[in-house]
Amino acid sequence: MGKVLPQRDHEKRGLRKVPIRYSKSLILLFFLLLSATCLASGGSLEGRVVEHTLKNGMHLLMLPRTGAPVVTLQITFKVGSVDEVEGKTGMAHLFEHMLFKGTTTLGTSDWEAERPIIEEIEAVGEELDALRAAGEGESERSRALLEELAKLQESERRYIVKDEIDAIYSRNGGTGFNAFTTPDMTSYIVSLPAGRVELWASIESARMRDPVLREFYVERDVVKEERRQRREGEPVARMMEELKAAAFTTHPYRNPVIGWPGDLDTLSVKDTRAFYKKYYGPDNAVVTAVGDINPDDFIALCERYFGPIPSSGFRRYPLPSEPKQTEARRVELKLDAEPIAILAYHKPTLPHRDDYVLDVVDGILSYGRSSRLVRSLVEEKKVLTSVSTQNGSPGARYDNLFLLYAEPAPGVTADEALKALREELALLAAIPPTREELERVVRKMEADMVRSLLSDGGLSRRLSYFQTVAGDWRYAEENPRILKTVTPEEVSAVCAKYFAPENETAVLLIPTGGEG
Amino acid sequence: MGRLCNVVLLFIAGIVLAGCAAGQGKLNPRTATFERENFTPPAVAEEALPGGVKVFMLEDHDIPLVRLYLSFRGGAVYDPPGKKGLSDVLSTLWRTGGTKESDPATFDERVDALAAELSVGLGRDTGFASLSVLSEELEGGLDLMRELLLEPRFDEGVFEWAKAKERAAVSRVKDNPSSLAFREFRRYLYKGHPRGVITTEESVANVTREDVVNLHRQLTTESGWVIGAVGDFEPAALFDALTSHFGALPAKGGSFLPLDAPPDPEPVLVLVEKETEQSTLLWGALAPKVESSERTPMEVADQILGGSGFQSRLMREIRSDRGLAYGVGSFYSPFKEFGVMGMSGETGFSTTREVWELMAEEAGKLASFGVTEGEVELVKNTVANSYIFRYRDPANLVLERMGSELSGLPKDLAERFMRELDMVTVDDVSEAAKNFKVGEGIWIVVGKAALEDEPWPGWRVERVKP
Numbered sequence: 001m002g003k004v005l006p007q008r009d010h011e012k013r014g015l016r017k018v019p020i021r022y023s024k025s026l027i028l029l030f031f032l033l034l035s036a037t038c039l040a041s042g043g044s045l046e047g048r049v050v051e052h053t054l055k056n057g058m059h060l061l062m063l064p065r066t067g068a069p070v071v072t073l074q075i076t077f078k079v080g081s082v083d084e085v086e087g088k089t090g091m092a093h094l095f096e097h098m099l100f101k102g103t104t105t106l107g108t109s110d111w112e113a114e115r116p117i118i119e120e121i122e123a124v125g126e127e128l129d130a131l132r133a134a135g136e137g138e139s140e141r142s143r144a145l146l147e148e149l150a151k152l153q154e155s156e157r158r159y160i161v162k163d164e165i166d167a168i169y170s171r172n173g174g175t176g177f178n179a180f181t182t183p184d185m186t187s188y189i190v191s192l193p194a195g196r197v198e199l200w201a202s203i204e205s206a207r208m209r210d211p212v213l214r215e216f217y218v219e220r221d222v223v224k225e226e227r228r229q230r231r232e233g234e235p236v237a238r239m240m241e242e243l244k245a246a247a248f249t250t251h252p253y254r255n256p257v258i259g260w261p262g263d264l265d266t267l268s269v270k271d272t273r274a275f276y277k278k279y280y281g282p283d284n285a286v287v288t289a290v291g292d293i294n295p296d297d298f299i300a301l302c303e304r305y306f307g308p309i310p311s312s313g314f315r316r317y318p319l320p321s322e323p324k325q326t327e328a329r330r331v332e333l334k335l336d337a338e339p340i341a342i343l344a345y346h347k348p349t350l351p352h353r354d355d356y357v358l359d360v361v362d363g364i365l366s367y368g369r370s371s372r373l374v375r376s377l378v379e380e381k382k383v384l385t386s387v388s389t390q391n392g393s394p395g396a397r398y399d400n401l402f403l404l405y406a407e408p409a410p411g412v413t414a415d416e417a418l419k420a421l422r423e424e425l426a427l428l429a430a431i432p433p434t435r436e437e438l439e440r441v442v443r444k445m446e447a448d449m450v451r452s453l454l455s456d457g458g459l460s461r462r463l464s465y466f467q468t469v470a471g472d473w474r475y476a477e478e479n480p481r482i483l484k485t486v487t488p489e490e491v492s493a494v495c496a497k498y499f500a501p502e503n504e505t506a507v508l509l510i511p512t513g514g515e516g
Numbered sequence: 517m518g519r520l521c522n523v524v525l526l527f528i529a530g531i532v533l534a535g536c537a538a539g540q541g542k543l544n545p546r547t548a549t550f551e552r553e554n555f556t557p558p559a560v561a562e563e564a565l566p567g568g569v570k571v572f573m574l575e576d577h578d579i580p581l582v583r584l585y586l587s588f589r590g591g592a593v594y595d596p597p598g599k600k601g602l603s604d605v606l607s608t609l610w611r612t613g614g615t616k617e618s619d620p621a622t623f624d625e626r627v628d629a630l631a632a633e634l635s636v637g638l639g640r641d642t643g644f645a646s647l648s649v650l651s652e653e654l655e656g657g658l659d660l661m662r663e664l665l666l667e668p669r670f671d672e673g674v675f676e677w678a679k680a681k682e683r684a685a686v687s688r689v690k691d692n693p694s695s696l697a698f699r700e701f702r703r704y705l706y707k708g709h710p711r712g713v714i715t716t717e718e719s720v721a722n723v724t725r726e727d728v729v730n731l732h733r734q735l736t737t738e739s740g741w742v743i744g745a746v747g748d749f750e751p752a753a754l755f756d757a758l759t760s761h762f763g764a765l766p767a768k769g770g771s772f773l774p775l776d777a778p779p780d781p782e783p784v785l786v787l788v789e790k791e792t793e794q795s796t797l798l799w800g801a802l803a804p805k806v807e808s809s810e811r812t813p814m815e816v817a818d819q820i821l822g823g824s825g826f827q828s829r830l831m832r833e834i835r836s837d838r839g840l841a842y843g844v845g846s847f848y849s850p851f852k853e854f855g856v857m858g859m860s861g862e863t864g865f866s867t868t869r870e871v872w873e874l875m876a877e878e879a880g881k882l883a884s885f886g887v888t889e890g891e892v893e894l895v896k897n898t899v900a901n902s903y904i905f906r907y908r909d910p911a912n913l914v915l916e917r918m919g920s921e922l923s924g925l926p927k928d929l930a931e932r933f934m935r936e937l938d939m940v941t942v943d944d945v946s947e948a949a950k951n952f953k954v955g956e957g958i959w960i961v962v963g964k965a966a967l968e969d970e971p972w973p974g975w976r977v978e979r980v981k982p
Contacts, residue, residue: 066578068907069553100826106545162836163826168545170827171894173901193553193904202543221839229842229862232794235691305542336791337691338684369612369624379612379620382677385684410684440628447631447650453579454909 049463049473050295052302056311057283060302061463061473062295065456069194071291072176072456075204076187076464078286079279081257082319082395087266090259091275093181094223094267099188100165100179101214103206107164108214114159118214121152122269125217129266149217160214165203172196176457181257183395185468191457194292201305208280209309216269227258235337236405239507242331244394247344247401247505251322253394281312286467290460319398322346329505339414340509343404343421347498349396350470356479357494358402360486362391363441364433365404365424370440373404373424383412383420396469401505402498414508422499429495432488442483552900557907560917561751565743565759568767572744572917573751576910582654582747582754583911584647584661586762587918589740589772590731591638593710599727600713601682601720606728607637609678613670615663620674623664632657636664640711641774642922643735651748655757662761666736675725683717690982693796693962697860700788700980701798704958705856709778738769742921744914774924777854778802785959785975787966788982795868795965797875800858801957804948806850806925812936813948814848814857819895820945821882821952822846822859827894829878830859840867844875852923857951868965879952886946899937906930 050062084091104111128145136142169177169190177190188207192200230237241256248254259267287306289298325346348354366373366389373387386407393401404425408417452458466473563571595602611634614620627634630653636645645665649657689695699714706712743762745754780802804810815823822830822845834844844861859879863871906912920927959975966979 068557068904069555070905070908157837162832164546166826167894170824171897171901172550173898173904175902175905191905193550193901195553196550198543199545199548199550202545202548206545215836218837218839222835222842225835225840225863226842228794228864232792233693233862338688368628370621370628375621375624379674379677382680385681407684407688410680410687440625444628444631447633450579450581450650451633451648454581456908 052295052299054282054303054307056307056309057281058302058306058309059286059467060299061286061288061467062293062298063288063290063459063463064293064295065291067292069292070191070456071194071197071289071293072189072191072460073197073200073204074187074189074288074460074464075208076185076286076288076468077280078184078284078468079186080182080184080395081255081259082183082252082397083279084252084255084259086252087263088271089255089263090223090257091267091271092186092279093257093259094220094264095272095275095280096179096181096186096188097219097223098213098216098272099207099211100163101219102161102164102212104210104212105206106168106203107161107212109159109161111159111212114156114214117152117156117159118212121149121156121216122213124149124152126268126270129268133266153215153218156214165207168199168203172199183253183257184397185465187461187464189457189460191291197289197293197298198301201301205305205309208282208285208306211276211280213269213272216272220264220267223258224261224264227256227261227264230258235333235335235509236340236342238335239333239340239342239509242333243342243344243403243505243507246329246331246507247325247346248322250320251398252319253322253398253400257394278312278314281314282306282309283311284314286464288460288463288467290456290463322399325503325505328501331505331507332510333507334510334512336512337509339408339412339417339511341406341408341414341417341421342507343418344393344401344505344507345498345500345503346399347391347402348399349392351475353482354494354497355391356482357486357490358391358498360438360441360483361428361491361495362389362402363445364428364437364491365389367441368444372428373421376424377406377420381420382409384417385409387421414510418506418508425495425499429492429499432492435488438486438488438491553904555904555907557913558910560913562917563755564767565763565765567763567765569741569743569762569765570767570918570921571755571758572742572914572921573749573754574746574910574914575749575751576746577748580651580748582647582649582651582657582745582749584649584658585744585911585915585918586645586661586665586765587742587744587922588643588735588765589641589922590643590735591641591772592715593640593775594772595710595713596727597713599719599722601686601715602723602727602731603638603643604682604685604715605675605678605720605723606731607643608681609670609675609728610636610668610732611664612678613668613674615669616667617663619669623660627660630656630660632660634660634664643739654749654754658757658761665762666764668732670725670728670732672725675728679720679723682715682720686715686717686720690790693790693792693794693862694860696788696790696982697796697798697960697962700786700962701800701858701958701960704784704786704960704978705781705800705802706778707781710775711778734771737766738771739766740768740772740922741765742918744911744918746911746914774853777805780956781958783956783958783976785961785972785977786980787977788960788962788980789966790962790964790982791967792963793865794862795865795871795961795963796860796862797868797872798858798860798960798962799875799879799954799957800856801951801953803848803855803857803951804850805855806852806929808850808855810948810951811850811855812933813940813944814850814855814951815933816892816895816937816940816945817882817887817949817952818846818848818857819898820887820891821879821949823848824895824898827898829882830861830875833878834861834863834871834874838874840871840874844871846879852925858957865964868961868963872959872961876954879954882949883952883954886949887942889942892940892942892945896937896940900934903934 052060079092081092108114124145131142173193175191179188245254377384384406388405390403393403404421406417463473466475561573592603614623633648647657647661689699703712703714804814822828830844834841841861841863846859848857859875861871920929
């Protein structure tokens with residue numbers, strides 16, 4: 001389902017990219033099936049995941065597995081771009097980058113000597129940003145400050161131990177050391193040989209307790225490079241940015257995770273520090289450990305390293321809802337590229353009943369070669385070369401979107417592709433699917449759940465995801481029961497309710513020089 | 517006596533307390549040392565079907581799933597001149613065209629009814645088919661795989677659709693700067709060799725249904741095949757089933773033999789004109805092949821230059837210190853007949869020249885001044901300590917064996933590499949690093965920067981409009 005929709009998470013590392021995407025429906029079904037599978041093989045998921053909460057509120061989920069002596073470890077904070085305030089978009093992602101820069105004990109050869117230089121860099125950088133914001137970026141004072149900043153950065157470099165955390169993990173056999181930020185959450189991952197878990201506890205507790213915002217302005221430039229690379233690398237990245245900004249008028253799901261360019265230019269050290277203090281307490285964190293671990297030992301280890309970190313006491317306040325959409329929206333993007341069409345419809349998030357029904361709709365439309373859109377539009381009518389759908393974009397903590405993505409066949413315009421998609425949606429709204437169609441979708445989802453067991457990393461991400469988004473990883477265990485109650489008539493009714501013209505946002509890539 | 521007892525007791529208590537203190541102490545990540553993990557990997561069973569096709573099997577009953585792989589020689593490098601894209605058209609048509617028994621829709625419904633995943637396709641040198649199926653559905657899954665591989669239906673209508681789809685894929689390459697850069701890289705690096713022939717909309721248009729039918733026949737009767745299976749099965753029963761389903765496949769059919777190594781290319785800087793603010797920079801050259809004595813030290817040199825993420829020189833100089841790029845790095849890919857090495861990076865329009873110069877400078881320093889003891893030690897520890905992850909998914913062991921068998925490489929290639937890595941010295945790596953002669957390779961520059969008229973000092977320039 002939604003297999004190719006380019007909803008990108010923003011990762012720290014440019015070279016070892018791990019495409020991580022949360023298709024909520026797939027994840028839910030995964031857990032459903034995982035449960036069934038484990039029962040079939042002699043144990044339920046409930047009995048296999050060990051759970052523990054430290055006194056400071058940090059939540060641990062442990063899933064011991066047999067096989068090679070390795071373990072995948074993940075810390076997830078319930079903070080993403082949706083938590084950012086207007087004018088400071090990109091903060092969650094920038095701070096994710098900064099956490100790789102080290103602590104008061106890692107990444108520096110002499111913290112006491114380095115600290116005053118960092119403070120000076122902050123003062124110079126803030127004045128420079130203020131001048132730029134006032135349109136005086138080319139003034140004499142700005143140029144002088146730039147020179148001063150360069151000198152300070154040079155003198156700080158004497159004390160910096162470059163990428164030391166990465167080096168320690170690397171020489172100890174760590175793999176997949178990475179992080180990602182989504183609208184809903186920020187997560188830090190590494191896999192280690194099982195005997196080195198204490199190394200993780202030591203490093204990660206230091207990162208949670210004493211991060212240092214060193215090389216802040218250089219890293220802010222790296223993020224700007226990342227933004228350009230993602231936008232220019234694939235036209236669809238730009239389309240998704242336009243889509244969210246058009247579909248959401250007030251809700252922060254409208255903002256790109258990587259931030260708006262104007263905001264990135266002015267994110268300050270002070271803002272970043274305040275963001276960290278607000279959101280990076282242990283009471284806002286979920287830890288998962290999947291692999292060759294002993295839960296009792298792991299709990300003791302976490303108590304020892306993370307236990308002394310005080311709770312932040314942070315309380316979350318509800319965000320205002322997105323106003324109901326009342327008329328169709330359309331954005332055209334003219335680029336030197338082949339046409340693409342994307343459709344989006346507002347819908348409620350979990351645990352609303354309609355969200356479950358739309359998981360089934362997602363499967364009927366694009367899951368597998370015998371799904372409706374693939375069969376009808378790609379293979380029979382031949383109007384598309386590629387199609388996919390996704391229930392639940394860009395996040396799932398708040399009401400979200402159902403997406404349809406289509407690449408038209410040669411000679412077919414983006415508008416014709418949209419028309420074909422709408423016709424299929426109208427057909428599903430008018431005529432309920434057969435029972436067999438529903439069963440085939442669920443059966444296929446079930447088998448994929450079993451396949452997902454092959455990956456420790458996948459299990460870890462999914463446990464983290466539901467604990468963070470739904471507040472309890474067990475949420476997924478309820479899913480099979482509910483999905484099996486979805487009726488064909490309900491599918492049609494939900495399609496009619498949400499796939500309405502006044503609830504639609506369309507983004508079209510129109511080739512320059514062509515009619516698209 | 518009593519006093520002695522007290523002393524002894526105090527001494528013992530001291531040891532115990534000291535032990536507790538040590539247990540409660542916190543580890544210093546900088547200095548901590550650990551024993552390397554000991555793990556005996558499961559053994560891969562090797563058999564041969566009566567016709568000679570090798571079968572590699574690994575039982576794993578942890579998850580009720582069976583994964584079956586079939587790999588064979590053949591691929592895009594063997595496409596006839598003027599019909600480049602033939603193997604891609606076959607790839608699309610093979611899986612989507614149905615079988616003699618079932619039309620495309622019926623066949624897909626049969627696959628989905630078993631909740632199986634079934635794929636087949638051709639790459640550059642080899643083809644690959646895979647089946648993933650719940651173990652309770654293995655028999656039905658094997659039947660589907662046999663039908664698909666040996667009795668496909670290549671109807672004219674679906675054939676035309678597959679061609680149209682492939683033409684669309686060719687035209688979409690220009691939308692992705694990275695894909696575009698690598699396409700041009702292959703064209704210039706392998707100039708005058710079948711590997712350098714690029715698929716165009718015209719070459720796809722030249723492909724006929726008869727070409728596809730012939731290629732399929734050749735692949736299934738004259739190629740070389742190898743099979744692998746991992747998962748929840750009973751080996752003897754699976755072997756029997758494989759014999760009855762795939763026993764007719766050739767082990768070494770005589771066609772699609774390995775090509776000679778490509779000739780050294782003429783150095784050139786290729787400007788690929790594309791109106792984008794982002795510049796994609798790519799450099800590369802031919803490199804030592806997999807069985808070369810330089811292979812292992814080259815792997816280490818590549819890790820040091822740009823293959824190891826943040827610990828590499830390119831990343832440090834260009835991203836960490838200067839903030840000029842998000843992604844920059846190097847690669848080294850050794851094959852049976854030849855190898856390829858290179859560097860790639862993306863940056864903004866205004867910093868293109870600076871990053872281009874920095875990349876060349878870092879490669880130049882590596883080639884001229886070699887590497888340090890610390891750099892080599894880091895790579896050795898990184899690779900040796902993470903080696904255990906190779907065993908996390910047992911399918912890796914089966915796929916490695918299949919790859920070696922099909923390429924005619926030693927079956928203990930991975931173990932051999934680890935032994936050589938352990939022995940490799942700073943001098944070995946510094947010597948191998950001399951291969952990174954930037955002036956003798958191919959540069960590709962994609963983006964608005966390629967539209968400018970300014971010279972690129974020291975380089976013969978060619979311009980390409982995608």
